[in-house]
Amino acid sequence: xxxxxxxxxxxxxxxxxxIEAEHNLHFSNTQKVLLSIEGSITAILDVLYGKVSIFxxxxxxxxxxxEKAEMLNLSNGDxxxxxxxxxxxxxxxxxxxxxxxxxxxxxxxxxxxxxxxxIPIGRLLxxxxxxxRREIKEIYIEEPSAMLKELFKTDEDFVSRxxxxxxxxxxxxxxxxxxxxxxxxKEI
Amino acid sequence: xxxxxxxxxxxxxxxxxxIEAEHNLHFSNTQKVLLSIEGSITAILDVLYGKVSIFxxxxxxxxxxxEKAEMLNLSNGDxxxxxxxxxxxxxxxxxxxxxxxxxxxxxxxxxxxxxxxxIPIGRLLxxxxxxxRREIKEIYIEEPSAMLKELFKTDEDFVSRxxxxxxxxxxxxxxxxxxxxxxxxKEI
Numbered sequence: 001x002x003x004x005x006x007x008x009x010x011x012x013x014x015x016x017x018x019i020e021a022e023h024n025l026h027f028s029n030t031q032k033v034l035l036s037i038e039g040s041i042t043a044i045l046d047v048l049y050g051k052v053s054i055f056x057x058x059x060x061x062x063x064x065x066x067e068k069a070e071m072l073n074l075s076n077g078d079x080x081x082x083x084x085x086x087x088x089x090x091x092x093x094x095x096x097x098x099x100x101x102x103x104x105x106x107x108x109x110x111x112x113x114x115x116x117x118x119i120p121i122g123r124l125l126x127x128x129x130x131x132x133r134r135e136i137k138e139i140y141i142e143e144p145s146a147m148l149k150e151l152f153k154t155d156e157d158f159v160s161r162x163x164x165x166x167x168x169x170x171x172x173x174x175x176x177x178x179x180x181x182x183x184x185x186k187e188i
Numbered sequence: 189x190x191x192x193x194x195x196x197x198x199x200x201x202x203x204x205x206x207i208e209a210e211h212n213l214h215f216s217n218t219q220k221v222l223l224s225i226e227g228s229i230t231a232i233l234d235v236l237y238g239k240v241s242i243f244x245x246x247x248x249x250x251x252x253x254x255e256k257a258e259m260l261n262l263s264n265g266d267x268x269x270x271x272x273x274x275x276x277x278x279x280x281x282x283x284x285x286x287x288x289x290x291x292x293x294x295x296x297x298x299x300x301x302x303x304x305x306x307i308p309i310g311r312l313l314x315x316x317x318x319x320x321r322r323e324i325k326e327i328y329i330e331e332p333s334a335m336l337k338e339l340f341k342t343d344e345d346f347v348s349r350x351x352x353x354x355x356x357x358x359x360x361x362x363x364x365x366x367x368x369x370x371x372x373x374k375e376i
Contacts, residue, residue: 013234029236030217036235039227039322046201047224048217131319131355134227167319 012036015139019159023141027159030184034095034177035161038134040122041095041177042087049089056117057084057147064100071164071174072102079103081114086151093152094183099175106172121165121173130167137162141181148178157181200224203327207347211329215347218372222283222365223349226322228310229283229365230275237277244305245272252288259352259362260290267291269302274339281340282371287363294360309361313353320355329369336366345369 016032019025027035030048037044045052060082062068069076081101086093099121103111110128113119125132139161149155160178164171204220207213215223218236225232233240248270250256257264268288275283287309291299298316301307313320327349337343348366352359 011234011239012231013239016235030221032235033218033221033225033232036231037221037225037227038231039225043200043224043226044221046199047204047220051199051201126321129321129354131321131357133314133317133319166317169319 012136012139019139019141025181028185031159034179034184035139035159036136038136038163040120040125041097042120042122043126045087045089045094049094052087052089052094052120054085054087054118054120057086059083059115059117068100068174071100072171074102083114083117085117085120087120094179096148096151096158096178097175099173101173102171105167105170121175125165132165132167132172134163134165137164142178144178144180152180154180154182200324200327207327207329213369216373219347222367222372223327223347224324226324226351228308228313229285230308230310231314233275233277233282237282240275240277240282240308242273242275242306242308245274247271247303247305256288256362259288260359262290271302271305273305273308275308282367284336284339284346284366285363287361289361290359293355293358309353309363318355320353320360322351322353324349324351326350330366332366332368340368342368342370 016027016035020027033044034041042052061079062082064074064076064078064080066076068080069078072080081103083099083101085097087095087097101114106114107128110124113124141157141159144158148158158178159181160176162176165173204215204223208215221232222229230240249267250270252262252264252266252268254264256268257266260268262268269291271287271289273285274281275285289302294302295316298312301312329345329347332346336346346366347369348364350364353361
């Protein structure tokens with residue numbers, strides 16, 4: 001993928017401005033919110049578009065390679081749960097999300113719910129009253145993969161962000177969320 | 189105050205719809221976000237309107253009466269820190285916020301920063317890497333107090349929400365945030 005990134009070292013509002021200037025575009029308020037909130041994306045989509053649902057494209061366990069070990073501060077070879085979903089609203093795909101989850105750092109109940117793949121992670125954190133914080137790592141514009149082109153029926157660029165969810169000082173989840181750059185432009 | 193409330197027992201998106209129906213109004217996306225996010229309001233305002241600042245109207249210590257003890261799950265007579273601020277953006281008042289903080293439940297450093305009154309609580313939670321969760325308790329429309337009418341130079345109704353921030357299973361803060369109902373209607 002050809003990413004044109006912006007590592008979030010400074011404050012999010014400055015990073016968003018930088019991307020707008022670099023790409024000569026103007027994000028809508030809703031887009032800015034979706035790129036910058038540290039709470040649940042699902043909760044915001046529920047409020048804006050009515051209760052959304054998720055469709056799981058793939059989920060499996062894998063052993064962390066160096067890259068994934070770094071994403072989650074794990075050791076190479078530790079087990080991670082990989083999950084790829086589409087968030088649907090109004091019967092249409094809205095957001096693509098890929099997560100790597102350090103399952104041994106989650107409670108047994110949450111662990112089981114995650115594997116079932118029916119409930120968005122934001123709702124699970126709420127259900128299990130998880131006290132956590134999020135760190136946004138990167139916001140960037142990129143060309144979509146063939147799969148995303150097919151799923152969203154578009155060739156346009158996507159805007160994406162990567163973030164980690166931290167509980168008890170440890171990363172429990174790394175997530176990337178992406179949507180086509182024309183989405184969430186207008187209020188509906 | 190004449191409040192026309194809606195206790196948040198169900199999901200937020202249903203509560204917001206209920207208020208829209210009861211008052212025959214339509215919240216903008218930005219208003220919905222400000223009423224429903226479980227992350228920091230300041231962070232969102234920073235992204236939407238450029239870095240915002242706060243002006244402290246009042247802060248003092250007081251002994252919790254029954255009402256405040258209940259808000260924070262404290263005992264009657266425990267010390268709470270009361271703080272009233274206006275969040276300013278573009279040189280104009282945007283949001284009024286009143287907080288009751290259970291200072292003994294905060295770290296010493298955060299405690300000192302809170303008393304200085306210069307930094308919005310959302311930024312403090314970030315600065316001290318606090319892992320927490322928020323529970324929105326109520327969203328409602330009400331007539332403004334004389335002070336709010338004067339500060340915002342308006343007689344119109346305000347929309348408000350109350351929420352608590354929970355850390356280590358205990359309420360560290362109860363906050364009410366309010367803004368005039370015509371604010372955040374249009375993208376700027």
